[in-house]
Amino acid sequence: MSSTPVEITWLLAAVSKGDASAFERLYAATGAKVYGVVLRILRRPELAADVMEDAYLQIWSRAGEYDPTQQTPIAWMVAIARSKAIDLARQPREGSNSGESEVIDEDEGPGAVPRHAMTNELRKLLTCIGRLEPDRQRMLLLAYYGAFTCQQLAVKLDMPVNLLRASLRRSLFEVEQCLGA
């Protein structure tokens, strides 16, 4: 992705005024990143395509709500798409990924981020996550990237679901304190 956050912010501003060509450029600039996040959660391209459609139509209609002082534009768009992907993943269906044994590889953890793409916000977040024990670090990142339920995580990590949930909540609380809520 070659577009800078400034360019994407500018495109979002144009989209908020109904500029359809800016929206096409916005999709071209951000679609691969958003699709990567969504497909990682849903695993199935046809479901990911549904979420992409939903998410970008919402981005089109809510572009004016984006606040550049709060987060980067791509993070705002990813949050919208990711929430929709989780909604879809929670819907009961045949062949859902609950029984799949696929586990996110370790090399897609924090060390995989390109140095030039690192932001202050991400560095701060990773610093706070890095203060957790390694098991809890992996649990938290696995939960985020795969959007697994506690039940699914418990199966993957081979631990009781109640214990896992308590551990996860404690991790979230500590990260929140670390970030200075």
Next chain:
Amino acid sequence: MNDTGDMDALAAEYVLGTLESGERAQALALTTIDPGFVEKIRWWERRLSELHLMVEPIEPDAKIWERIKPKLPVAEPNVQVQPAETPKPAEASDDATPSGVFDELPASAPASMPAAPQLTPAVTPLAPAADGTPPPPSDEALAPPPPVLPPPLIPERATAAAPKVAVTPKRGHSGIWIVLTLLLALLVLALGGLVAAWRYAPERLPAQLRPVEVMRQLGIAIPVGPPPRPPAPPESQYDE
């Protein structure tokens, strides 16, 4: 954990995505009645969504954009706004030109195009007048063919009314015409003055211009009355 702690944890887990579907539906319902809960969700979204930087981008199928594009709700009205604005400058500058010709041109065209249609009405009267044929019925056509006094006005009005660009190529032509008209008008004035002088003050004219002399030079026989009979010699009065 107390209730507030539970709410915080629920918001964090909602964003993280670890809630079962029933819990997620409850959290979603909370967002409609608890602004503080919504604020908590926004906070976690802002913090955690930075993690997207570690996700490898995957190029989506082109069909996905083909699905999104036709569903943009405001796309059609937005497109219609632009054509509605462009004809305005065309109408404003083209009111003297035949309508409909420029309506479909882009907005930039009227700036240069109207000069062409205006050139025709401004210049055409000049050419027929120079030929001596009656000009077409237009404003300039008021000029009558007999070159009395109005004719000199025509070129002046045409020059003033027509754009400079339109007249420039015809300048040499109309200049000749102006000179001819003025000469003709002077000739008429001179002849009229001469006729008046013949009638009212023939004695003031130079000898060459007196009617008798002019007519003699033109070879016109002067119907002179019978010459006065010389007085008959006294001796002849008895001849008859």
